[in-house]
Amino acid sequence: MIHVAGDFDPSLDFLTAPALAGLSAKLGSIPGLAEAEARLICRRAAEALEETLRLKVNRVLLLELNAARISGRLTAETPQLRWQEWKATAERPEFWPSLTEHYPTMPSRLGALIDNRCAAAVELAHRFATDRTALTALPGGLRGELACVDFGTGDSHRGGHSVAVLHGSQGKVVYKPRSLAVDEALARLIDRLAPRLPAGSSIRVPGVLIRQGYGWAEHIQHRYCADEAELRSFYRGVGHWLALMRLIGGSDLHMENLIAAGPAPVVVDCETLFTPHVPAKPSGYGDAVDRATDLLSGSVLRTGLLPGRGVSLAWRGVDMSAAGGLPGQQPYTQMPVVVDAGTDMARLGMERVELGAVRNHPSPDPILVHYWDLVLSGFTELVEHLDLLDRRDELAGLLTDFADRPIRVVLRATEAYAELARMLWHPAALHDEPAATGRAAGLLAQHAENLPGAPSDPEVIDAEVAELLVGDIPFFATTPARGRLDGPGGTSYGDEQDLIADALRRWRDRDAALDREVIRSALVSAYLNEGWMPANKRMTAPLIRHQDLDRRRRRIAAGIARTVLDTAVRGDDGTVTWIAPVLTSDGWFVQALSPDVYGGAYGVAITLAAYVSETGQGRADEVPGLDGLLADLLHTIRLAEERDAEARRTGPRRRPATPGGYVGIGSQIWTWLLLRRLGTVGSAEAVARAGALAGQLPEAVAADGVYDLLTGMAGAIVPLLRLSEQTGDQRWSTQAHRIGECLLSLAHIDDRGARWPSTAFPQGLGGVSHGATGIAWALARLADSATAGAADFRTLAASAFLYEESLYDPAEKGWRDLREMDDRRVTSSAWCHGAAGIGLVAADRLAREGDPRWADVLRRAAASSWSKGIGWNHTLCHGDLGNWEVVRHAIDAGVGPGELTPEYLAAYMIGSMDEHGPVSGLSRDAFSPGLMPGVGGMLYQLLRLHPGTSLPSILLPDPDNQCGWPHTR
Template structure:
């Protein structure tokens, strides 16, 4: 039904391509498929409502549901049919017309760049070998930004594939230099990065083929390298390294998307004061998303990390599915949506041991990478004002800032295609305005909302950039927003590297080990964890003094692991977050698993031993309780959700 729009968009773009006949055919096929899918996603809910209206009014010809559906499509695909549709839903007409213009402009831009850069691509990515003519193009390989621009794969007759990225590759240069430096410092590391060819605001990258490890030795090498990569990303504040951004190429974990290095990050919104444990976790190895990280939804949880994600299954939240597609009874359902397997795993699912079984290799690589950074940090940081070190020389270009979850943006894009919202732009604005509500206690993100909504109206996932030496942000349209970030990301990374040492390494290793430990608990495995069981311990009555000494030892360990803030203390622990799923998180206010229980233990031990250090720590732990209780009292809905039970 929407083919006339796709055809008009192609006619707009076609005169601008400088390609041979076969190559032009490949581009046209990809263009029509990609734009057609985009138009259908934006209009499907409205078209199904129109289908039902036509059916109930008896306007469709045909004896069977499929014949009546075909009649509807034929009627709608005429000039008269589309005009009537857009008269009833003018916002939809605007969105589809905009998508057509964007697709034409973005595709013309892509192949103008390809034509201009072809010699450099051959030299820089294909070892000077002519790959033959272009035979296939895969558009839309990822989120769309800045006017329907997204990653594309260009496939050639000779078997070669090249990756096009419509955003700057400057951060990949930083990654290349950092990895080269680490390879020179860590014996036998040999960590690989993809080759790239840069343009102004875009670039081309080597296509990394996924490949399995074939032996336990190769698996250990893979995880050792991933551990060293984790240490490097921790030092340079890399984030968003989820399972789609790392490809296992034999014994090499290859990072293929590095646009979020030296990531400044916006401060988290708080209503009851800051939490030092939350701040510590946000600055730890956990933020890289290389380690197991759960995405929670109404259907459970899904690991999205580069280390543990990518095993397929179902998305944790319901998605939109169509029942009776191709018939006049077609209707929308919300149901679990399958996710494809990632290419981040080094061994076939079920055929090799999981990543938790290679914990030793991962930690060995992490220690080697971490120790190399601390031992040679003067090279990275420089010796004084006149010498800023390698890090300052590497960090000369903007990087992407992740302001909010992409999941939130894509949900807004999907939900704002409801037909009730496509008759009046102001009505659709009320849905997108949820970003204002999300930012009620978040002044930094509140400054971004107008630009986020503008990007969403353009059909894009909002995009922001920052320079490592600045606190300003740039929007997708180039508008500069001054002073949004709390500090320049380069300064934050330099301070982190300067503070790295044995205590910090121990803390990071605990987080690594804890996340790997809960991975096994999060697996849906029936039966006991192990068939081995030791003999029962003899029943004895211990002496009270020995019990008290053991309790003091535990308390001292708790005190050593405490994370101190300006006016309170908290701990990182294992929190049950959804059903049988656990995660490493700051302790909450519960008694059984939270800081209230820790405070009770410390206070009781202090009373028994007379040790003030325990009671003082207990007082610090419960300082946020008055503000927490006030917040619960002020929001009855929140209080009801939390509940009054001591074990919550």
């Protein structure tokens, strides 16, 4: 969609006037439609049509305006007057025909689009006039004269047809140009199931009026819950929906398909039931990854109800799920906009926009973490009842009603079609349509190679492209009894199959434990941060016992190691992975582990290597099979690196990986160097693989838009410096120097200091992971090692540290978290955005510089970490074992909180894990083997609690980190 800032509205009357005159005449002749109603429908259809047309032709008009300007055809004195001059030209009768030479197929395509939309409006009017008396039977149904029509409330399909909302003098109804028989069957199924649950269920679908090939639905009014009881009922109902959609193969249940009507989560568009399951295609990353992908694609995650982030270009990082899409937890997106409109300099630009509010939430500020246990319990409750019905041979009979009712199957994401449609309406595509359609067909064929179930048949692909050429989204339909799909242009696709029998088979064969774990884990995808979510309460402080500390430490560590071993997904080819919440540059996803240190495979490799190493030194108990697991994981990592290298050499150009020190190439580099230090891999392999990865950094840095330590270019600096030290190759230190120069040019500096604005956080941030302290640390390390430019890097680092200091709030005794711009009192004590990370950098600088100001920063950071950061969970990123490290540094530096000793601190940590078990910050019960957000980091820190260990800290991306306890220096 292209938004217009200002005046850019040349008349389209030449295009629409004949068709609208015909539309008016046809509407005026419909029996049962009042004259005022006919005029209303015509006017509203014309408005919707004009909006659609402008989205198609704006780029052509901008190009023609620019051509007129640069060719000298516009002679008025000012840009505004030249715009008016061109606009007058564009409104002459000969203007549009004159474009045919440059855009030969545009008239016919626009004509087809206009005719289709007008015909669809006439059909809607006929159907309304025929059915208007019956519409009063729907709850809140339309009564009296037609007062308004909202056309185009969804995508258009099959000849310009789309959903519309009709308003009467009283009431509203929703017109749907498809069969609503499946909606009726689903309502009947709910009516049969809900009374059998102990407390019933609040779930429902709109009431419907079924007609041949179309229907009318109750308009659901969004309402927030009135009290806590209604909120609990709503979230329990979300769990019921998850269970029911798991059974009947529901999919595509995004945020616009569910409306919160008080305590009732109402699914308003339930056409995508009994979705066929197509096994994942081999990825080249190993059997384990493919198996994990297939397990997830057949799990409750496929419903679309659970939080999850988008990956397509326009919606990257956006949570479109029915249960997610939280206010304040969506990224800003870039939308096309006409800039300098109203002048002859008008052109297409991009505008940063915030997604608007939706109607899927039962409260204005939903706190999912407070109610997620109800989602899980609601899911479990209905699943157990459905299993009981199946054991009684009653379940299959409940589904037979769906057999012959039309359903829709979404084979490609609507966003993918929308991207192609934008390409096909580009001026270049309108100038040479055969070349453009060939490219589009090629892209769809390539898409089919990568996406299970997407059509690869050239005839079907050509029909899909034909639909896009006239402004429609391709539509595939079938019935559960038939299975073979009816596609665009009269095509068919796929094999005939009994989709009800397939859904029942998948229900009976499901991995019930995986479904429950996916529900627990998916909660984190609703949040933008590194995974910490507000818990209901802190864990109780443990009883401090100094007895048998090492035995208890070993027992807890071995227990975690066995859990990591037992939860692995293994492949027949010796590969291994885990299914867990994974942080990427686009947000959180439940998937096979990603290739990084933060929560991915590289971080797990570090943990396993450390455990094997410590076992060999007698400081950890042996866990049978763990060394084999490490070998399999390294094999998987090697395979992935080689697969990616081959794809870069021979495949199409890819989006570059991020360069970051925890998520990205920088993290992979320092993993290999640390594995070398631990003796897990040989020196030759470690530096060779690190060097190959470093060779990818220039492209990654060029594409970087966040700059930070976690995912951005700053995170690659120290790994590059260490690689240069270990190899003697100055290429890598030179590359680190270039990154430093980039950061110099990107910094925003004022009297408060230096910070690095990004699209997501234009104000800049503090802290280690995304903010000023992390970038300053990397620059300070660069200054320590550099010859040329050292003074500039040191000055900029000092300025960034100054900015961080400006965020310290003496009253709150902590550093402000600028993600919470609405509340200036919010401070953070976590590693990622607060005191723990700031304190660790202070400890590192204190060890290197000896400047007492760093001791003061460390003192304040440790005090904040101990008083505010302890007791929420045990993770490194935002929990006890990240805060433990900064407090321990402060104790060693003589600036620790109160009378704390290393022994007391160790007893506290071990006691807490004894009492509560390992608690993740993701959603407490969710499992992750990851280093920073999961049990992997807890295990690593438990190993470091032994006084004889030489394991380095991994809370700064430095494989040769010497900022350890006195015995490790």
